[in-house]
Amino acid sequence: VKKRGAKAVLFHGPMERDEAARTGLETRSYSYYPMDDFLKECNGDRVQAGALRLKRMLADAGVSGGKLALYGLSDIGTAYPLYRTLERIAPELALDGNKTDILSLAMATKDAAEIDRIRKMGRITTSVVAKTADFLTHQRVKDDTLIGLDGKPVTVAKVKSLINLWLAEAGVENPEGCIFAIGRDAGVPHSTGIPEDALRLGQTIVFDIYPCEGGGGYFYDFTRTWCLGYAPDEVKKLYDQVYQVYHEVTGKLQANQPFSVAQRNTCELFEAMGHKTILNTPTTEEGYVHSIGHGLGLKIHEVPFSRLAATEEDKLLPGSVFTMEPGLYYPERGMGVRLEDSYWVNPSGKIEKLVDYPLELVLEMK
Amino acid sequence: VKKRGAKAVLFHGPMERDEAARTGLETRSYSYYPMDDFLKECNGDRVQAGALRLKRMLADAGVSGGKLALYGLSDIGTAYPLYRTLERIAPELALDGNKTDILSLAMATKDAAEIDRIRKMGRITTSVVAKTADFLTHQRVKDDTLIGLDGKPVTVAKVKSLINLWLAEAGVENPEGCIFAIGRDAGVPHSTGIPEDALRLGQTIVFDIYPCEGGGGYFYDFTRTWCLGYAPDEVKKLYDQVYQVYHEVTGKLQANQPFSVAQRNTCELFEAMGHKTILNTPTTEEGYVHSIGHGLGLKIHEVPFSRLAATEEDKLLPGSVFTMEPGLYYPERGMGVRLEDSYWVNPSGKIEKLVDYPLELVLEMK
Numbered sequence: 015v016k017k018r019g020a021k022a023v024l025f026h027g028p029m030e031r032d033e034a035a036r037t038g039l040e041t042r043s044y045s046y047y048p049m050d051d052f053l054k055e056c057n058g059d060r061v062q063a064g065a066l067r068l069k070r071m072l073a074d075a076g077v078s079g080g081k082l083a084l085y086g087l088s089d090i091g092t093a094y095p096l097y098r099t100l101e102r103i104a105p106e107l108a109l110d111g112n113k114t115d116i117l118s119l120a121m122a123t124k125d126a127a128e129i130d131r132i133r134k135m136g137r138i139t140t141s142v143v144a145k146t147a148d149f150l151t152h153q154r155v156k157d158d159t160l161i162g163l164d165g166k167p168v169t170v171a172k173v174k175s176l177i178n179l180w181l182a183e184a185g186v187e188n189p190e191g192c193i194f195a196i197g198r199d200a201g202v203p204h205s206t207g208i209p210e211d212a213l214r215l216g217q218t219i220v221f222d223i224y225p226c227e228g229g230g231g232y233f234y235d236f237t238r239t240w241c242l243g244y245a246p247d248e249v250k251k252l253y254d255q256v257y258q259v260y261h262e263v264t265g266k267l268q269a270n271q272p273f274s275v276a277q278r279n280t281c282e283l284f285e286a287m288g289h290k291t292i293l294n295t296p297t298t299e300e301g302y303v304h305s306i307g308h309g310l311g312l313k314i315h316e317v318p319f320s321r322l323a324a325t326e327e328d329k330l331l332p333g334s335v336f337t338m339e340p341g342l343y344y345p346e347r348g349m350g351v352r353l354e355d356s357y358w359v360n361p362s363g364k365i366e367k368l369v370d371y372p373l374e375l376v377l378e379m380k
Numbered sequence: 381v382k383k384r385g386a387k388a389v390l391f392h393g394p395m396e397r398d399e400a401a402r403t404g405l406e407t408r409s410y411s412y413y414p415m416d417d418f419l420k421e422c423n424g425d426r427v428q429a430g431a432l433r434l435k436r437m438l439a440d441a442g443v444s445g446g447k448l449a450l451y452g453l454s455d456i457g458t459a460y461p462l463y464r465t466l467e468r469i470a471p472e473l474a475l476d477g478n479k480t481d482i483l484s485l486a487m488a489t490k491d492a493a494e495i496d497r498i499r500k501m502g503r504i505t506t507s508v509v510a511k512t513a514d515f516l517t518h519q520r521v522k523d524d525t526l527i528g529l530d531g532k533p534v535t536v537a538k539v540k541s542l543i544n545l546w547l548a549e550a551g552v553e554n555p556e557g558c559i560f561a562i563g564r565d566a567g568v569p570h571s572t573g574i575p576e577d578a579l580r581l582g583q584t585i586v587f588d589i590y591p592c593e594g595g596g597g598y599f600y601d602f603t604r605t606w607c608l609g610y611a612p613d614e615v616k617k618l619y620d621q622v623y624q625v626y627h628e629v630t631g632k633l634q635a636n637q638p639f640s641v642a643q644r645n646t647c648e649l650f651e652a653m654g655h656k657t658i659l660n661t662p663t664t665e666e667g668y669v670h671s672i673g674h675g676l677g678l679k680i681h682e683v684p685f686s687r688l689a690a691t692e693e694d695k696l697l698p699g700s701v702f703t704m705e706p707g708l709y710y711p712e713r714g715m716g717v718r719l720e721d722s723y724w725v726n727p728s729g730k731i732e733k734l735v736d737y738p739l740e741l742v743l744e745m746k
Contacts, residue, residue, distance in 0.1 A: 028663070029670055048662050050688060050689045060691065085455075085457045086456055087453050087455060088454060088455075090463075093456050093460070098475075178594075179545075182547075182548035189555055203395040204399065205398050205399065206399075228541075292394075292411070296411050297411040299394065303394060304394075322416065323415045325426065
């Protein structure tokens, strides 16, 4: 609980007292508010009791009236009736005040130390991508299918388990999993890949990886599209178009502009190439069907967003960290291409890629 | 959106259409409700627009009045004003109806296939515990401190990184981390361990591990307390008391009883031994300071809970899966002991441990 002009008070479970103390905030244990007492006071009504308890805790932190903003992840089924009841029993509190999420705003720009950490995550991420490429290109091939040492086809599940292993070896975490999708599945932007799919030459593989620091912390976000051995001409053409738009739109990025400008540019460039996009065909499932990028930091998706329905928070400010990830998807033609790197706006307003990694479609088999 | 007596409709982002289709539910893409249109209708008010959009989606799913219960994790700062506004613009909907979380109720009891999966997670968990014990007991010792191959003290951080590696090798995930705490820190129930702490002989180590299936799924939960090499007499005494209470309380468990009975029994037994507990000293930070256990499944903590302020959901029913984890904590004396296994109530009402693992305090150095 943070009152304007006062020190924040951290309420915590009795078992978390050391972790709470380590934050340096003022702390107060829930054990001073035994739920049983409040249940008695409210004739066993758990929601009433919870709201009354919350009212007391707020009062003890000096908050007994005025606007109150809420933050954080909650189970909405429990939290909604609780806060609704708090508003009823404490009408002097107004809870609807936070249309803007100030924590997101606070996280929107990063300082030098944060950039270092994100870049370090980027180096680890790309090193795992390199290990993956190395593993894939060293497999045996039979009838265009990759065959492992056990004589069986190499599957998406096998590659993902190796990726997880390498990430763990590097001491980082992979709380959101990764996308490793081949063929038709690569043509569906957020399909994470079908575990039993075997890896075959000449098919598009979309590999999107977004791990975070061990113990929780900063994320990185990165995508490459590969064809093992060779690429069919129609895939090469698609790849070249995405590659061209990627560089053209990224080259035009400017500090302090709305990120939606990049989204509009991307749509217009792809449409000029003959692809459908969500700019003029909002329900399309082919062509360019998502946003050009999103802010990146302690959350994998944070402000700024490149949505067309832009908000004030969606500007590229000095210190913004964000992804650029154009893509084209044709699931019925069994192919999809996406390229993604993470960027930041440096203090002098220049747009910089955080970590370099080759942009190549075809991985030659060794 | 699930209307009573009707099929559920899954609303989804356009990019997740394949994952949505795989659920077998009726699906409808958000792309049919472009946010820009609602923003225009609401003069750019994002909360109003979101609520109006939700109202339309509910109406399209056949819900335009009556009681509506909410479920799932949400950012409360965004969700609270949204649902509050929905209630205002759709007064025919009543949103406060879900004092009971029916998803938790649905998850409260497990069938045979679920028990198999949880038990399999238990086997993997205990195999990693065995590897950890094996690693620890094979280190060199100098001045009572474990020394690694690099000639440096073996730290909590080192052991945790190995645990994560072994879990990844077994194909499971560790989204919540684990507790590996030594000495004073072992005496603080939920301290996760100080990374730079060196491992020393004769100190209590609390090792609490709770991984889940790869890709998300069922959890297991398990704790042992170890002393490497030898145990001081006062630790042995504490361990024996926890061990005795563990078996006595577990032996008295009965199907269809409130889980709070076990919590009360535990408190009374520990108090008879001269320890403070939260039954009669709610704010104590020494002695027995937490609950005897909690339900376990797709979430690491789910119904039934053993809280004294028990609810209807907190009964041990056939199919309930739960932990038993008595502990005693004396941080100022540099020690803590907790023992934990996961149990279930089988269909005939018998209480069974899911996976056996030795209960021994002292790990002899090899």
